[in-house]
Amino acid sequence: xxxxxxxxxxxxxxxxKDSDGVHKKASIHDVAERAGVSIKTVSRVLNREPNVSQAxxxxxxxxxxxxxxxxxxxxxGLASVRSFLIGLLYDNPSASxxxxxxxxxxxxxxxxxxxxxxxxxxxxxxxxxxxxxxxVTESVLHGVILTPPLSDSPAVLDALREAGTRFVRIAPARHxxxxxxxxxxxRQAAHDMTAYLIGLGHRRIGFIKGHPDHGASHARFEGYCSxxxxxxxxxxxxxxxxxxFSYQSGMEAAEQLLSLPQRPTAIFASNDDMxxxxxxxxxxxxxxxxxxxxxxxxxxSLVSQVVWPRLTTCRQPISxxxxxxxxxxxxRPADGALTIRRLDHELVIRESTAPPPTA
Amino acid sequence: xxxxxxxxxxxxxxxxKDSDGVHKKASIHDVAERAGVSIKTVSRVLNREPNVSQAxxxxxxxxxxxxxxxxxxxxxGLASVRSFLIGLLYDNPSASxxxxxxxxxxxxxxxxxxxxxxxxxxxxxxxxxxxxxxxVTESVLHGVILTPPLSDSPAVLDALREAGTRFVRIAPARHxxxxxxxxxxxRQAAHDMTAYLIGLGHRRIGFIKGHPDHGASHARFEGYCSxxxxxxxxxxxxxxxxxxFSYQSGMEAAEQLLSLPQRPTAIFASNDDMxxxxxxxxxxxxxxxxxxxxxxxxxxSLVSQVVWPRLTTCRQPISxxxxxxxxxxxxRPADGALTIRRLDHELVIRESTAPPPTA
DNA sequence: TTTCCTATTGACAACGCTGTCATCGCATGA
DNA sequence: TCATGCGATGACAGCGTTGTCAATAGGAAA
Numbered sequence: 001x002x003x004x005x006x007x008x009x010x011x012x013x014x015x016x017k018d019s020d021g022v023h024k025k026a027s028i029h030d031v032a033e034r035a036g037v038s039i040k041t042v043s044r045v046l047n048r049e050p051n052v053s054q055a056x057x058x059x060x061x062x063x064x065x066x067x068x069x070x071x072x073x074x075x076x077g078l079a080s081v082r083s084f085l086i087g088l089l090y091d092n093p094s095a096s097x098x099x100x101x102x103x104x105x106x107x108x109x110x111x112x113x114x115x116x117x118x119x120x121x122x123x124x125x126x127x128x129x130x131x132x133x134x135x136v137t138e139s140v141l142h143g144v145i146l147t148p149p150l151s152d153s154p155a156v157l158d159a160l161r162e163a164g165t166r167f168v169r170i171a172p173a174r175h176x177x178x179x180x181x182x183x184x185x186x187r188q189a190a191h192d193m194t195a196y197l198i199g200l201g202h203r204r205i206g207f208i209k210g211h212p213d214h215g216a217s218h219a220r221f222e223g224y225c226s227x228x229x230x231x232x233x234x235x236x237x238x239x240x241x242x243x244x245f246s247y248q249s250g251m252e253a254a255e256q257l258l259s260l261p262q263r264p265t266a267i268f269a270s271n272d273d274m275x276x277x278x279x280x281x282x283x284x285x286x287x288x289x290x291x292x293x294x295x296x297x298x299x300x301s302l303v304s305q306v307v308w309p310r311l312t313t314c315r316q317p318i319s320x321x322x323x324x325x326x327x328x329x330x331x332r333p334a335d336g337a338l339t340i341r342r343l344d345h346e347l348v349i350r351e352s353t354a355p356p357p358t359a
Numbered sequence: 360x361x362x363x364x365x366x367x368x369x370x371x372x373x374x375x376k377d378s379d380g381v382h383k384k385a386s387i388h389d390v391a392e393r394a395g396v397s398i399k400t401v402s403r404v405l406n407r408e409p410n411v412s413q414a415x416x417x418x419x420x421x422x423x424x425x426x427x428x429x430x431x432x433x434x435x436g437l438a439s440v441r442s443f444l445i446g447l448l449y450d451n452p453s454a455s456x457x458x459x460x461x462x463x464x465x466x467x468x469x470x471x472x473x474x475x476x477x478x479x480x481x482x483x484x485x486x487x488x489x490x491x492x493x494x495v496t497e498s499v500l501h502g503v504i505l506t507p508p509l510s511d512s513p514a515v516l517d518a519l520r521e522a523g524t525r526f527v528r529i530a531p532a533r534h535x536x537x538x539x540x541x542x543x544x545x546r547q548a549a550h551d552m553t554a555y556l557i558g559l560g561h562r563r564i565g566f567i568k569g570h571p572d573h574g575a576s577h578a579r580f581e582g583y584c585s586x587x588x589x590x591x592x593x594x595x596x597x598x599x600x601x602x603x604f605s606y607q608s609g610m611e612a613a614e615q616l617l618s619l620p621q622r623p624t625a626i627f628a629s630n631d632d633m634x635x636x637x638x639x640x641x642x643x644x645x646x647x648x649x650x651x652x653x654x655x656x657x658x659x660s661l662v663s664q665v666v667w668p669r670l671t672t673c674r675q676p677i678s679x680x681x682x683x684x685x686x687x688x689x690x691r692p693a694d695g696a697l698t699i700r701r702l703d704h705e706l707v708i709r710e711s712t713a714p715p716p717t718a
Numbered sequence: 719t720t721t722c723c724t725a726t727t728g729a730c731a732a733c734g735c736t737g738t739c740a741t742c743g744c745a746t747g748a
Numbered sequence: 749t750c751a752t753g754c755g756a757t758g759a760c761a762g763c764g765t766t767g768t769c770a771a772t773a774g775g776a777a778a
Contacts (some may be wrong), residue, residue, distance in 0.1 A: 028734065028735065030559055052756070052757085073433075074733085074735090118476075119475075125663065137429045162381065307635075397727065402766060436733090438767080441766080
């Protein structure tokens, strides 16, 4: 306030401003002084520790309010084990997938007073484990969220264990003891979708597999097979193409499927991007969707609603999964060591599927 | 090494492992001891400070290597002004836009040894400025990157200035003195696209505006108008629809445009999502693209390649923009106070545009 | 030779918080 | 009445860095 005539009415607080008009941040000492207690008591209140009288508690809280005090993240992290920082590691799957995860994680983080630090890793990098190690030693994360295909990378997993950093794996391929994960039941979901197509009357159902490095790919394929089996339809290898979750790979697979002498009346692709590619190829083959060919995807990503006809797909609650992962990270391990969290999927029926042509 | 027979040959390092097999992190003291210098000298080497002899420098570096030491982010942030943490603030524009920005920012951060902390804000939130303030006081960010529509939010800008936090705005609507920004020339880009359509022979060109809160929206509209004017085509208000960057809004706008008695032969939408919607509506109206109707988008997002026909669009180097923003944040303000950084756009011609039908 | 500089290095105090342990006051039970 | 226990509080020492300032050595200048 020096050099200025302070004619402002006694403002909400007397947080000092320096000559630049920049707020000086209040520290725990300021709060303590204002509340007439020791800094330790302030710390107690802020961390909801027991053994503080209600009276002091309110007094401290109002001092906090007045000074708009927020504890310094760095100081906290340095002094205690808790760091309030969660890492989200990914290796560039589709934009919408990452964005969805991130959104869910952020929401939960905000509620809990945590922050999210994101990091891209290259799962093909030979120095992957070094990179992970560097990351966690440097920035003392409370825990990290692993997304596919990182969820199943031994290098990453080992590095994290070595460093003693907690982690949660999203949609991993394999279960690992003591490695918490959250996923949907991909097998069941793919089963449901296939069964739905069969229910429409389809018998020749093509399938485009996902990237072999992604755990979900295998599960989805199994689900497809089991539904066929259940309906007494014999499995035909030529109806199964290897895709890689990319639009491009979807096109190639679709070209082959639709060139078959007895072409399928329905194609189930392991994700929406590839399903969208099927749509494009169908147009090229002059096939009407869904009149001549039904197409189903997986993920319920933006793409599925942006193409025409809109895709029948399977919605997985990506945001909820990420939120759950954050919660698992935050909650102390003691609270019932629930290591596998499975969320519900949902079939989303749109215009790209219909009964097969009555030939 | 207590309680174990150390028969390993003198391994890369003697980083202690405790009984859980978890690496104890090396601190600057360990490095100092191993190199036979004081911690301050280690600090000097790590921060590339002058006045350290080459000999000690190498000695320290090899100790760092041996112990795979990485300085603790929190301690650094606490002790110095530099924090190595950059905030990316966004308010949920399209997934691909955010993902692109984030990717670019991450790459540059990694190179510079910085980390990225992401945060979602709600630009409609009346407590927005409080939220920003809380964020920056709490976590001592080196600087933040603002994405539209946050780039133009007075609440955010004021809160940041008040807190003395540096920021860079991505694609803001208005220039503000001393507020660094990075953008493309949206006006010119839209001009180019419109001119391209005119060049194909189109005279009735519909336009779908972007969200009015986004700065780029106005600039793109201006570019459209100026290109028309330049070609001597009179501006027709009924060919201009208000959109909001969403697929839904694109559909509504397209419905209206295509219902016009004299419908346009080309439609230029302010982003790809809306352009994709135009494609869908065109199909509903039984119009062939590009035979009966040309469609152009903006952004070169994934969507533009996933629809059929693929969209002619304008690529803006989103990743590069974010990377540039990071650089601007990191580089000291003294280094030539370059506050506006403008990157190049690029027209991407695909299958959704062609000469108008020869009626 | 002596003096002065400069390049190199180190000791030590922050930074803002939490953990540990000591202290105080008051109610309880013997 | 006095010891005992417990709830409430505070003093103080770190956490792992960087900033400040002092100390030392070796070379140039006088």
